[in-house]
Each structure stands twice: as C-alpha cells, then as structure tokens.
Amino acid sequence: MSFYSIGxxxxxxxxxxxxxAMPKKYQNGWLLIGSYFFYACWSVKHTVxxxxxxxxxxxxxxxxxxxxxxxxxxxCLIANLSVxxxxxxxxxxxxxxxKIFHYDAQISIAxxxxxxxxxxxxxxxxxxxYRQKTVPEKNFVRYALFVSFFPTILSGPIERSTHxxxxxxxxxxxxxxxxxxxxxxIVYGFFEKVLIADRIAAIVDYTYENHMEYSGVTIxxxxxxxxxxxYTDFAGYSNMAFGIAQVFGFEVIINFKQPYFxxxxxxxxxxxxxSLSKWLQDYVYIPLGGNRKGKxxxxxxxxxxxxxxxxxxxNGFKYFVWGGLHxxxxxxxxxxxxxxxxxxxxxxxxTDCWSYRLFQxxxxxxxxxxxxxxxxxxxxxxxxxxxxxxxxxxxxxGAIYVKEYxxxxxxxxxxxxxxxxxxxxxxxxxxxxxxxxxxxxxxxxNVLFRWGVYLMGVLVILxxxxxxxxxxxxxxxxxxx
Amino acid sequence: MRTFxxxxxxxxxLLGGLCIAVELMSLDGFGRSIVAEYTGSEEYIAENVxxxxxxxxxxxxxxxxxxxxxxxxxxxxxxxxxxxQPLNEDVCIAGTNSAISLTGQYILAKEYVTNHANVSDIYLxxxxxxxxxxxTTTWGYQYxxxxxxxxxxxxxxxxxxxxxxxxxxxxxxxxxxxxxxIDRSAINRKIxxxxxxxxxxxxxxxxxxxxxxxxxxxxxDLCKENGIQLHMLSCPVAESERxxxxxxxxxxxxxxxxxxxxxxxxxxxxxEDVEFGDGVHFGGEYATSEHYNEKLKIIFGDTDLMxxxxxx
Numbered sequence: 001m002s003f004y005s006i007g008x009x010x011x012x013x014x015x016x017x018x019x020x021a022m023p024k025k026y027q028n029g030w031l032l033i034g035s036y037f038f039y040a041c042w043s044v045k046h047t048v049x050x051x052x053x054x055x056x057x058x059x060x061x062x063x064x065x066x067x068x069x070x071x072x073x074x075x076c077l078i079a080n081l082s083v084x085x086x087x088x089x090x091x092x093x094x095x096x097x098x099k100i101f102h103y104d105a106q107i108s109i110a111x112x113x114x115x116x117x118x119x120x121x122x123x124x125x126x127x128x129x130y131r132q133k134t135v136p137e138k139n140f141v142r143y144a145l146f147v148s149f150f151p152t153i154l155s156g157p158i159e160r161s162t163h164x165x166x167x168x169x170x171x172x173x174x175x176x177x178x179x180x181x182x183x184x185x186i187v188y189g190f191f192e193k194v195l196i197a198d199r200i201a202a203i204v205d206y207t208y209e210n211h212m213e214y215s216g217v218t219i220x221x222x223x224x225x226x227x228x229x230x231y232t233d234f235a236g237y238s239n240m241a242f243g244i245a246q247v248f249g250f251e252v253i254i255n256f257k258q259p260y261f262x263x264x265x266x267x268x269x270x271x272x273x274x275s276l277s278k279w280l281q282d283y284v285y286i287p288l289g290g291n292r293k294g295k296x297x298x299x300x301x302x303x304x305x306x307x308x309x310x311x312x313x314x315n316g317f318k319y320f321v322w323g324g325l326h327x328x329x330x331x332x333x334x335x336x337x338x339x340x341x342x343x344x345x346x347x348x349x350x351t352d353c354w355s356y357r358l359f360q361x362x363x364x365x366x367x368x369x370x371x372x373x374x375x376x377x378x379x380x381x382x383x384x385x386x387x388x389x390x391x392x393x394x395x396x397x398g399a400i401y402v403k404e405y406x407x408x409x410x411x412x413x414x415x416x417x418x419x420x421x422x423x424x425x426x427x428x429x430x431x432x433x434x435x436x437x438x439x440x441x442x443x444x445x446n447v448l449f450r451w452g453v454y455l456m457g458v459l460v461i462l463x464x465x466x467x468x469x470x471x472x473x474x475x476x477x478x479x480x481x
Numbered sequence: 482m483r484t485f486x487x488x489x490x491x492x493x494x495l496l497g498g499l500c501i502a503v504e505l506m507s508l509d510g511f512g513r514s515i516v517a518e519y520t521g522s523e524e525y526i527a528e529n530v531x532x533x534x535x536x537x538x539x540x541x542x543x544x545x546x547x548x549x550x551x552x553x554x555x556x557x558x559x560x561x562x563x564x565x566q567p568l569n570e571d572v573c574i575a576g577t578n579s580a581i582s583l584t585g586q587y588i589l590a591k592e593y594v595t596n597h598a599n600v601s602d603i604y605l606x607x608x609x610x611x612x613x614x615x616x617t618t619t620w621g622y623q624y625x626x627x628x629x630x631x632x633x634x635x636x637x638x639x640x641x642x643x644x645x646x647x648x649x650x651x652x653x654x655x656x657x658x659x660x661x662x663i664d665r666s667a668i669n670r671k672i673x674x675x676x677x678x679x680x681x682x683x684x685x686x687x688x689x690x691x692x693x694x695x696x697x698x699x700x701x702d703l704c705k706e707n708g709i710q711l712h713m714l715s716c717p718v719a720e721s722e723r724x725x726x727x728x729x730x731x732x733x734x735x736x737x738x739x740x741x742x743x744x745x746x747x748x749x750x751x752x753e754d755v756e757f758g759d760g761v762h763f764g765g766e767y768a769t770s771e772h773y774n775e776k777l778k779i780i781f782g783d784t785d786l787m788x789x790x791x792x793x
Binding site: 020174176179180183451454455458459462463466467468469 | 482484485489492495496499500503519520521522668671672675
C-alpha cells in the first residue's frame with residue numbers, strides 16, 4: 001500500500017479514528033496492528049522477515065547483560081547484516097560469480113521493501129543498548145511498533161530509540177496543532193511527489209532510455225531535472241511520513257533541510273537524508289575512529305563511510321561510484337581547505353556576501369548533480385555515456401534551433417506549469433532557509449483565504465494525480481532501497 | 482478533537498462539492514475540453530471510438546425504412562461494405578467492429594427485425610477471429626457495453642450474459658446514466674478504463690465459441706421465427722493467417738455454429754499479406770472500393786445478395 005493509493009485513503013483515517021477512540025494503553029497495540037497490515041499489503045512473506053528481525057533485535061537487546069554483552073551484540077549484528085547482505089546483494093553477487101566462473105546464476109531474490117531502513121533502525125537500537133544510551137525495551141509491542149511504525153517503515157526517516165521509541169513509551173494524545181500541521185505536510189508532500197517528481201520522472205526515464213537522440217545540453221538539462229526529481233520525490237515522501245506521524249501525535253526526525261542551498265558538500269550532507277547521514281556518522285564513521293586518529297585515518301574513514309552509504313543505496317557498481325565520489329569530494333575539500341583559504345585571503349575575496357554564497361551553492365549543486373548521474377543512470381557505463389555526451393556533444397545552438405526540449409514528451413504549457421511548481425518549492429525552501437515560517441504567516445490570514453488555499457491546493461493535486469493516472473508513474477525512488 | 486473532526490468533515494464536504502463541479506464541467510460544453518486537457522485525458526475523447534462509433538449504427542438499424550436485407554459484421558466488413566451503402570437503398574449495411582462481440586451483433590439484428598416488417602435476409606460477415614471475441618477489459622466496455630447501455634438495449638441480452646458482463650465491468654457501470662457519464666467525460670473514461678484494465682479480468686469463455694454459439698443461435702432463432710434467411714460468411718484473411726485458421730477448425734467443428742454453417746471456415750478467401758496495412762484491414766493501394774468490390778464478388782458470388790447489391 002503506497003501513501004498515494006486508494007487503499008491508503010481509506011486505511012489512514014480509519015487507523016486514526018480508532019487510535020484516538022481507544023484507551024491510551026491499547027493505542028500502541030492498535031498502531032502496531034495497523035503498521036503490520038500496512039506492510040503486509042506489500043508482501044505477507046516479507047512481513048515474516050520484518051517480524052524475525054524485530055524478534056532477534058528485541059531478544060538481543062534484552063540479553064545484553066553482563067560479560068556476554070559483546071558476544072550478543074556481535075552475534076546480532078552478524079545475523080542481521082547477513083540477512084541484509086543476502087537479500088540485498090545475493091542476486092547481484094551470484095550474477096558476478098556466475099560471470100567469473102561461467103555458470104548460469106539464475107537466482108531471483110525479491111528485496112523486502114523498506115528492509116534497509118528498518119534494519120538500520122533496529123541495529124541502531126541494539127548498538128544504543130550496548131552503549132547504554134538506551135535501556136532495553138521490555139514491552140515487545142512498543143519495540144515492534146518502533147521498528148515497524150508505518151509512516152517511516154518504507155523509506156525512513158531512520159528513527160532512533162532515543163527519539164521515536166521514547167515517544168512510543170510515553171504515549172501520545174491528540175493535539176489540534178500537530179494534527180493540522182500534519183495534514184498540511186501530507187498535502188505538501190503530495191504536491192512535491194505528484195506534481196513535480198512524477199512529471200519529471202516521465203521525462204528523465206524517457207530521455208535516459210533514448211539518450212542517443214539528444215544533444216549534450218538536453219542531457220545536462222535532464223540531469224538537472226533529475227536532481228529536482230529525487231529531492232521532491234524523497235522530500236515529498238518524508239513530508240508525508242512526518243505529517244502522518246504528526247496526526248498520531250509523534251514527531252519523527254526531519255530528513256531534509258533545503259539541501260540544494262548547501263554551501264559545500266559537508267553542508268549538503270547535513271541537509272540531505274539527515275537520518276541516514278547521522279546514522280552513518282554515529283554507527284560507522286565514529287566507531288572507525290572519526291577524525292580523532294590523524295588526517296590520513298580521517299580521510300580513510302570518510303571514504304569508507306561514503307562507500308558504505310553508496311552500497312546501502314543499491315547493489316550496482318554505480319552506487320559504489322556515487323558513494324565514492326561523495327567521499328572524494330569530502331576528502332578533497334578537507335585537503336584543499338587551507339590552500340583555498342590562503343588564495344581567498346591573498347585575492348581579498350569577500351566570502352561574506354550574497355554573490356559568493358551563490359557561487360558556492362552553484363558549485364556544490366554541480367558536484368552533487370554530477371554524482372547523481374551515476375545514481376540515476378541504468379548502469380555505470382550508461383552514466384559514462386551520458387557524461388561523454390554532456391562534455392563532447394553539447395550542441396547548445398542545435399538544441400535551441402530544433403526546440404529539443406519539446407521532444408522530451410511534454411507540451412510547452414506543461415513545462416510552464418512544471419517550472420511554476422518547482423518555483424513554489426524553491427520559494428518555500430528559500431523562506432525556510434531564511435527561518436521564515438510560512439505556516440505561522442498563513443495562520444494569521446483570514447479564514448476564507450486559508451480555506452480557499454487549502455481547497456484549491458488539494459484540488460490541484462487531485463487533478464495532477466488524475467493527469468498521471470494510467471501512466472507508469474514512478475514509485476518513490478527511496479522505497480527501492 | 483471534536484472541532485478537528487468537524488473541520489475535516491466540512492473540508493471533505495467542500496472538496497467533494499468542488500470535485501462534483503469539476504465532474505459536471507467535464508461532461509459538456511467548454512469545460513469538457515478544459516478538464517480533459519488539465520487531466521491529460523484528451524486522447525480519450527479525441528477519436529471516434531467506442532460508443533461514438535457504434536451508436537449511429539444502432540440508430541440506423543432502428544430506423545424504420547424500406548430495406549429488407551441487413552448486413553452485420555466487424556471492422557473489415559465495415560471497411561469493405563460501408564462505401565456501398567449510398568448505392569444500395571434496399572440494404573441496411575451495419576458492419577461495425579468485432580469488439581461489440583456477438584452480443585452486440587445480436588442486439589443490432591433484434592432491433593432491425595423489430596423495426597422492419599419485410600426482412601428477407603440477414604448476412605453476418607466476419608473474420609474468423611471475430612467469432613472468438615469475449616468481454617475484454619480493453620475495448621470491451623466501450624464497444625460491447627457503453628453504446629448498448631446508453632440506448633437501453635442491453636436488456637435484450639439474457640440474464641446469464643448480463644451477469645457475466647457485470648462480473649467484468651461492474652453492474653453499476655452498465656447503467657444507462659453511468660455509461661453516459663463515462664462516455665461524455667474524458668476524465669471519467671480515463672479513470673474507469675484504466676481501473677478496469679488494472680483491476681478486472683476479461684471473461685474466459687468455457688470454449689472458444691461460447692458467446693458466438695449462444696448469440697448466433699439467437700439470431701438464427703429470430704430469423705426462423707420471422708421467416709428470414711441467415712447467412713454467415715468470412716471476410717478476407719491474410720495468407721499468413723491460414724495456419725491459425727486451420728487450427729481453429731477442430732474447435733469450430735465441435736461448436737453449434739458448425740451445425741448450421743459447416744463451410745464458414747472452409748470458404749475463407751485468403752489474400753496476399755501485402756494487401757493488408759495492419760494485417761487485418763486492407764491498406765495502401767489496396768484500400769479502394771474497386772479492390773473491395775472485386776473481393777466481395779468472389780465471396781458473395783454464390784449468394785442471392787449478388788442479385789441485389791449494386792456496386793456502381
């Protein structure tokens with residue numbers, strides 16, 4: 001069941017109504033039933049894996065007492081990571097081995113949806129218990145709900161025991177302000193997903209499939225669109241997840257903070273998929289030694305962390321390259337930091353002005369977008385082909401002359417609408433960047449104006465949904481991981 | 482919490498009102514094309530397909546006139562015989578589309594006989610494949626249901642067939658008013674046809690000629706009751722389809738159709754593949770009245786129709 005399926009439109013209000021109608025002590029149980037039902041709608045078979053992972057981590061955390069602590073943790077990590085590696089990379093690995101040893105490696109493994117997310121969440125909890133940051137949860141229902149909480153199970157945010165589990169333990173009660181904010185965020189998430197990400201998805205998929213027909217400038221244009229697609233897709237999902245959780249009275253981790261306003265790559269990773277970055281920092285980078293063991297070790301740790309991040313995203317070599325590129329960006333950034341500052345000082349470059357920040361943002365975006373080529377292309381070699389075209393067959397004048405953008409499968413009026421929608425997201429992000437709360441401003445407006453905007457907003461999204469209906473609309477990109 | 486629920490309900494009611502307004506706009510007038518454009522559903526009303534294609538033929542067979550011969554058939558029949566209609570005022574040519582299935586052909590025959598006093602002959606002129614058409618989730622609704630629901634003629638089918646159709650298309654969508662709303666609005670068509678294609682499955686016939694047997698027999702009985710001669714002939718078929726037609730023979734020989742029209746598959750006129758544009762309909766330089774007439778003279782050569790039909 002996807003957030004934008006007819007089933008969910010019925011499921012969500014029903015779960016909310018019953019949740020608030022029942023006594024507080026049963027609320028977690030009800031939400032757990034709802035979460036398992038939600039997940040089972042994707043696959044009953046994979047629900048068993050979810051349950052087993054939950055059981056294993058629950059028992060491990062409870063068993064983590066005395067001198068066997070380390071052994072239990074190691075066993076739990078090995079068992080869970082083996083499951084993750086087998087399900088996620090088994091098919092890919094068998095294929096590679098098949099090529100090397102010349103045998104037919106026809107095995108098919110369906111990766112459970114959301115596995116990478118709930119697995120990290122559960123492992124984070126076990127490590128937190130080991131580090132005594134969290135007390136092992138005795139109540140299985142509460143813990144199972146923490147792992148399977150339906151707003152976050154498919155694509156995160158990857159929650160922490162110190163955050164979500166704590167709220168589950170304390171319980172929630174109805175908050176008018178939270179519920180209202182939640183609904184607004186759900187609608188905004190829909191807007192990002194349906195009106196922007198899905199529209200761009202059709203263009204990107206078509207262009208990547210037929211890239212031989214396009215000039216480098218058009219490919220570059222589509223690569224930039226992809227950066228917007230993946231942002232609006234994932235941020236759209238995260239906003240919906242955040243909003244749904246808020247309706248139940250829960251706060252989940254904010255996953256995005258205007259990532260394309262980042263001034264450098266380090267800043268980008270503080271704004272993009274924050275829950276994963278933080279998880280990798282706390283459970284991979286710091287245990288490896290972080291920046292405490294000298295420069296070379298820091299660089300190695302950074303590279304390793306980003307390679308793990310790449311591998312977490314998928315089982316193709318392209319993801320490895322994508323992670324590696326971000327690692328290189330970070331390492332290169334640190335190595336050159338001093339010399340760059342020296343140059344800036346000698347040239348008397350004013351770094352505290354709007355134009356310099358814009359320059360930094362453009363450079364950061366270009367680097368991030370370059371890495372997205374590997375992320376989005378069908379394979380590593382497809383990505384190389386796209387890059388080759390961008391650099392060696394740019395052909396700007398030719399593309400303008402034949403209006404190549406019109407050959408991307410969308411009419412001129414649709415382009416105008418798409419850019420209008422992108423501008424709305426851009427303005428909202430800019431206001432958030434300036435710490436201006438749109439909701440607070442909106443709350444001060446006349447009730448007729450507010451309701452008019454709400455109604456028209458939902459109507460526009462509905463019409464947009466109908467526009468995409470019947471086409472192979474893109475699923476949420478991050479649910480594939 | 483109560484205030485919140487009240488506001489949510491009010492919001493849903495207002496939104497529902499807006500949706501109804503958009504729905505009404507999508508049915509007629511200027512709003513129809515605007516809604517179609519903004520919902521990306523222009524293609525659903527752009528072509529003359531489905532009910533728009535079939536309903537004129539329902540009107541045609543219902544029209545009380547002096548014709549005494551009815552020709553029914555599929556789109557190949559339509560392609561070959563429709564140009565002859567202006568020359569043949571005594572004959573009602575109503576070749577339509579195989580997608581209306583044999584149920585649709587029966588309704589056309591029944592309506593014609595009801596509205597004409599001295600009917601002498603009914604000719605069924607199909608490609609062999611057209612006899613196997615079932616209630617599909619692709620073209621089935623637009624052809625086999627929509628035009629007949631809108632003209633209140635679905636009731637001419639037997640209860641068992643209606644039940645089978647309901648299982649595929651949903652009884653609600655076979656009502657006259659609902660079929661009309663789906664027909665008139667591009668967005669309604671887009672939603673319903675996509676949902677149908679995604680969530681429903683076509684009717685699987687117990688054997689390949691189940692529907693054809695039942696409804697050609699009904700046409701046969703209708704003719705018998707009214708002293709009408711029934712003929713069934715095959716449209717020309719591409720040479721490359723010879724094998725598949727041969728393969729159909731064993732199943733055909735077990736059907737009721739074989740007892741009345743044993744030569745139907747034997748007398749198929751095979752034509753060079755090059756004459757067909759899409760493998761089914763004549764195309765290119767072969768899509769001319771002269772060429773059709775040449776073939777028709779061969780196919781109808783042994784029938785009384787040749788004495789009646791004017792080609793020039």
